[in-house]
Amino acid sequence: MSKIHVNATVNGDAVEYLCEPDESLLDSLRDRLGLTGSKEGCGTGDCGACSVVLDGRLVCSCLVLGAEADGRAIETIEGLADGDELHPLQQKFLEHAALQCGICTPGFLVAAKALLDKNPDPDETEIRYWLAGNLCRCTGYDKIVRAVMDTAEEMRR
Amino acid sequence: MNKIDDISGTEYKYVGSRPVRPDGLDKVTGKAQFGADLYAPGMLFAKILRSPHAHARILSIDTGKAEALDGVKAVLTSTDLQPGEGADDLEDDMDHVLENVMARGKALYDGHAVAAVAATSASIARKALKLIDVEYEVLPHVTDIEKAIAPDAPVIREDMYTQDMDPKPDKPSNIARRMEIGHGDIEAGFEKADFIFERRFRTEAAHQGYIEPHACLADYRSDGHAEIWCCTQGHFMVRSACAALLGMELSKLRVTASEIGGGFGGKTTVFIEPVALALSRKCGRPVKLVMDRDEVFRASGPTPSSVVDVKIGANKDGVITAGFAELWFQGGAFPGSVIDLGTMCAFACYDLENVKAIGWDVVVNRPKSAAYRAPGAPMAAFAVESGLDDLAERIGIDPVDFRLKNAAEEGSTAAFGPKFRRIGLKETLEAAKASDHYNSPLGPNQGRGIACGFWFNFGGTTSASIKIELDGTAMVTVGTPDIGGSRASMCLMAAETLGIPYENVRCVIADTSLLPYSATTEGSRTTHSSGMATVYASENAIKVMCGRAAKIWGIPEDAVDWKDGHARPSGANAGEFEPMSLADIAKKAHETGGAIAGHCEFEAGKVGQSFGTHIADAEIDPETGFTKIVRYTVIQDAGRAIHPSYVEGQYQGGAVQGIGWALNEEYIYGEDGRLQNAGFLDYRMPVCSDVPMIETEIVEVPNAGHPFGVRGVGETPIVPPLGAIGNALSHAIGTRMDTIPMSPPRVLEAVSGG
Ligand code: FES
Ligand code: FES
Numbered sequence: 081m082s083k084i085h086v087n088a089t090v091n092g093d094a095v096e097y098l099c100e101p102d103e104s105l106l107d108s109l110r111d112r113l114g115l116t117g118s119k120e121g122c123g124t125g126d127c128g129a130c131s132v133v134l135d136g137r138l139v140c141s142c143l144v145l146g147a148e149a150d151g152r153a154i155e156t157i158e159g160l161a162d163g164d165e166l167h168p169l170q171q172k173f174l175e176h177a178a179l180q181c182g183i184c185t186p187g188f189l190v191a192a193k194a195l196l197d198k199n200p201d202p203d204e205t206e207i208r209y210w211l212a213g214n215l216c217r218c219t220g221y222d223k224i225v226r227a228v229m230d231t232a233e234e235m236r237r
Numbered sequence: 238m239n240k241i242d243d244i245s246g247t248e249y250k251y252v253g254s255r256p257v258r259p260d261g262l263d264k265v266t267g268k269a270q271f272g273a274d275l276y277a278p279g280m281l282f283a284k285i286l287r288s289p290h291a292h293a294r295i296l297s298i299d300t301g302k303a304e305a306l307d308g309v310k311a312v313l314t315s316t317d318l319q320p321g322e323g324a325d326d327l328e329d330d331m332d333h334v335l336e337n338v339m340a341r342g343k344a345l346y347d348g349h350a351v352a353a354v355a356a357t358s359a360s361i362a363r364k365a366l367k368l369i370d371v372e373y374e375v376l377p378h379v380t381d382i383e384k385a386i387a388p389d390a391p392v393i394r395e396d397m398y399t400q401d402m403d404p405k406p407d408k409p410s411n412i413a414r415r416m417e418i419g420h421g422d423i424e425a426g427f428e429k430a431d432f433i434f435e436r437r438f439r440t441e442a443a444h445q446g447y448i449e450p451h452a453c454l455a456d457y458r459s460d461g462h463a464e465i466w467c468c469t470q471g472h473f474m475v476r477s478a479c480a481a482l483l484g485m486e487l488s489k490l491r492v493t494a495s496e497i498g499g500g501f502g503g504k505t506t507v508f509i510e511p512v513a514l515a516l517s518r519k520c521g522r523p524v525k526l527v528m529d530r531d532e533v534f535r536a537s538g539p540t541p542s543s544v545v546d547v548k549i550g551a552n553k554d555g556v557i558t559a560g561f562a563e564l565w566f567q568g569g570a571f572p573g574s575v576i577d578l579g580t581m582c583a584f585a586c587y588d589l590e591n592v593k594a595i596g597w598d599v600v601v602n603r604p605k606s607a608a609y610r611a612p613g614a615p616m617a618a619f620a621v622e623s624g625l626d627d628l629a630e631r632i633g634i635d636p637v638d639f640r641l642k643n644a645a646e647e648g649s650t651a652a653f654g655p656k657f658r659r660i661g662l663k664e665t666l667e668a669a670k671a672s673d674h675y676n677s678p679l680g681p682n683q684g685r686g687i688a689c690g691f692w693f694n695f696g697g698t699t700s701a702s703i704k705i706e707l708d709g710t711a712m713v714t715v716g717t718p719d720i721g722g723s724r725a726s727m728c729l730m731a732a733e734t735l736g737i738p739y740e741n742v743r744c745v746i747a748d749t750s751l752l753p754y755s756a757t758t759e760g761s762r763t764t765h766s767s768g769m770a771t772v773y774a775s776e777n778a779i780k781v782m783c784g785r786a787a788k789i790w791g792i793p794e795d796a797v798d799w800k801d802g803h804a805r806p807s808g809a810n811a812g813e814f815e816p817m818s819l820a821d822i823a824k825k826a827h828e829t830g831g832a833i834a835g836h837c838e839f840e841a842g843k844v845g846q847s848f849g850t851h852i853a854d855a856e857i858d859p860e861t862g863f864t865k866i867v868r869y870t871v872i873q874d875a876g877r878a879i880h881p882s883y884v885e886g887q888y889q890g891g892a893v894q895g896i897g898w899a900l901n902e903e904y905i906y907g908e909d910g911r912l913q914n915a916g917f918l919d920y921r922m923p924v925c926s927d928v929p930m931i932e933t934e935i936v937e938v939p940n941a942g943h944p945f946g947v948r949g950v951g952e953t954p955i956v957p958p959l960g961a962i963g964n965a966l967s968h969a970i971g972t973r974m975d976t977i978p979m980s981p982p983r984v985l986e987a988v989s990g991g
Binding site for chain 1: 255257258260261262264265266267268269270271273274276358359360445446447448449450496497498499500501527529530720721722880882883885886887889890891892893894916917918922923924925926927928930931
């Protein structure tokens, strides 16, 4: 089976890679581009650990083909901080101890950023429903929701 | 060792604060490397072929076609895994691990590994699996406890006779072992009872549900040395198991624990590591093996399912006169479920004159169960706490007061034998009674339940070392993987002991070649035991530093004290010399005798317990049977919270796992013995919108066995939820719930009196 040649941008940088036709974008990011910040928890769209933003839309990268990313813009956890400057969400997750093992954290951060980009003033229920596609087994979600609420408040100031 | 009086109320500078954890930055930026995140040059991808049958004899395996496929570098079956001499010496819970890692002669459950392939890409490996021909003779199977112990059940292990029976049974059965604990005379106790509760409870198996599937990278070198990188709760355990299963010397195998994406007990054993290592040995290339999610469900270790009969008697003053429980746990197709722990925990919260518990270890055609957070305790507590709730109602006493009247305290003899030292159960009950939650009104269709829970703190072999760097900072190494922030706790305890700022201490998890043996991160032992080792290692480093200061000052070593991060001349020499800071001493290390370090290798005693009380408010939709938890509070004794945010996190995470298990999560097997819901869509764990904020209250009754009074807190939080929610739901609908999960169909059935 011959591979497919893909040109895309990841976190603003032009990238190109060869992928198999049935390969997920998640595998392309991890195995071809070395961007292992996006995680595979299920491979079936049920856990959100692989969350990335594709042309402005939050998606599970395990449900997108690597080949589909051709000509498109992808944002991953690796692009969330601005150099040494953490995104406020990253800072608040640390301060609120909103992670225990941390495997779900990249997915939650990418998803939460997508929420705040759309809605800078979400209430607790909106946050809980928006993040319902991301599984966390360690924290019981409490500190994650608080970190997102606190970030939103700070960013509105 | 400190006395409680010395440490209760002590104010610490760093212990008890909430700094950012040392590994935090890497985890919010995506840099942290978990099990599947390592790549090696020339690496192959491996996949495992699994049995589609619940019980089948393997007549033949033909790997010829798979081996011939382009890109396939090795195919493995059980004949390639020949254990060495060390295999017999594996720790108890490693029994049958070889048979579980790859089926030998018989496949014992749906998902049992049968063969494995390593190939140049994952898709080639997957293709190769389809080319392996396995001829099975399908055998009758049983996946349910009550059917497995019935006289006509198919016997899964023809050579298994129930152990510890008198007389010895004369034929094999699916019951591996019987055990019994207790004291007093329960018959006499029931005679004295005015009220008796008696009922059978059932719980279905739940999975730990860690988000990171099992993953490893193994590299076997041609000179017989090998390295494994994997996500595990115990890399020393992985080394022992793999070395034994492959007949290797321990010192030739180096295992590094990656960052671990959750475990909750499920990563305290091996599943894929020996397979990857054997494949690597066969083809001489590094091999990466990562489970798919459905493999995690089908073939890693869920918790046992259980049947528990409970009988409790109480008099009209609210004193429990006798408690009896009989428990059956299935541990999958292998003996060794956590029946012991479940039986021990059933009545652990209560000070009973007459108590007895009998446990039965049952085998069925399911995957080998593994530990899951306080293994065995939630099922036992569900039955007992439900019984207490019913009795309190019939006696007409507040359920908290009823528990307070019977609660274990210092000096109580536990049903499993020992006398408790100072414990904080009563304090958690008092706090529950005084809480805003307990005193708040309920809405329509709502019910409130409370329940208590108990779990041990394991000890075990533990090592730590600390080196003092020339610039006055310190580096701690421990051998227990950090599963939820324990590196931060180690740094806090070292900073407190040394008297230097938290920011000046780092902590890493050493691989198996860099530190003496350390037992696994399990049994709520990490902050407790590795914490003690860190403190003792720091104290040893302090001894060295005091010696160096003495040398510089030209005074005897015992004339130097350590206080607030400084060596100070004491006794006759007090005030003679300016105190020297840790940084001053560190700077001169190379002139005063070489590098400075402290070590500790010790066997931590079994010295801790942690008790908790939970309050749950459940609201039910009478039309659908759907239950929503509208308010939830966890109150637990932490002894001393080293980093309170992570203690709260343990309380909240455990409670939500308990909520999932209570209401939704279950292994569903079909008539064909196959698991029907091997994915997150159908095995429904709580998501963010399912749960409320989880309120927490940390009670601190110091543990006299720990220098800072710490009690391990990780597991107790999952013990009370089944009972607390069962009680809440039972009050909401007016009928006692006795089966977990209390899913909508079961609730509807109960409501309609079915
Ligand atoms: S890995 Fe993509 S949703 Fe779970
Ligand atoms: S922190 Fe472990 S899964 Fe979320």
